[in-house]
Amino acid sequence: MADVLLLNADAQPASYLPLSIINWKEAIKYIYHDKCDVLEWYDDWMVRSPSWETKVPAVIMMRDYIRQKSEVRFSKSNLYLRDMYTCLYCEEEFSKNELTMDHVVPLSRGGKTEWTNIVTACNPCNGKKGNRNNWKPKYKPYRPGYYELVRKRRMLPITIKHPSWQKWIDPESTIEWK
Numbered sequence: 095m096a097d098v099l100l101l102n103a104d105a106q107p108a109s110y111l112p113l114s115i116i117n118w119k120e121a122i123k124y125i126y127h128d129k130c131d132v133l134e135w136y137d138d139w140m141v142r143s144p145s146w147e148t149k150v151p152a153v154i155m156m157r158d159y160i161r162q163k164s165e166v167r168f169s170k171s172n173l174y175l176r177d178m179y180t181c182l183y184c185e186e187e188f189s190k191n192e193l194t195m196d197h198v199v200p201l202s203r204g205g206k207t208e209w210t211n212i213v214t215a216c217n218p219c220n221g222k223k224g225n226r227n228n229w230k231p232k233y234k235p236y237r238p239g240y241y242e243l244v245r246k247r248r249m250l251p252i253t254i255k256h257p258s259w260q261k262w263i264d265p266e267s268t269i270e271w272k
């Protein structure tokens with residue numbers, strides 16, 4: 095469970111890949127060690143231990159700037175983002191659980207698990223393709239840049255848990271409630 099929006103010292107979300115949302119326990123640790131300022135609290139959410147009680151923060155901002163890694167890690171969610179949740183074979187858009195990672199050159203034919211050999215594929219296409227290696231994806235898979243993925247992430251809905259988050263997240267982002 096993650097409930098606290100973590101802002102960097104520049105008041106931007108510490109990351110969009112994924113959006114930096116942390117567990118309240120971790121947030122309270124940062125507060126206890128004086129590493130952040132609390133910008134917003136949940137109004138009606140208290141947590142207690144035998145020796146203390148506190149409200150749970152909704153937004154915290156780090157006092158020291160956390161350096162961004164500009165290298166994009168290979169992961170399923172970053173891959174789907176690069177391909178904008180589109181199957182690179184039938185070119186239809188899908189939701190996350192209808193998608194798979196497809197090795198363009200199959201593992202069984204020596205293909206590697208890396209950015210330049212993996213594309214987003216829907217379940218049916220991946221099944222039909224099987225071990226063939228003569229299927230051409232819509233474009234050649236590549237390693238995406240950090241800012242490319244951030245730009246794409248901002249085009250997709252962001253789920254928020256507290257209304258105050260809205261003003262800290264890029265105003266061009268689409269906001270969804272959960």
Ligand SMILES: [Zn+2]
Nearest residue numbers: 181184216219
């Ligand atoms: Zn497909």
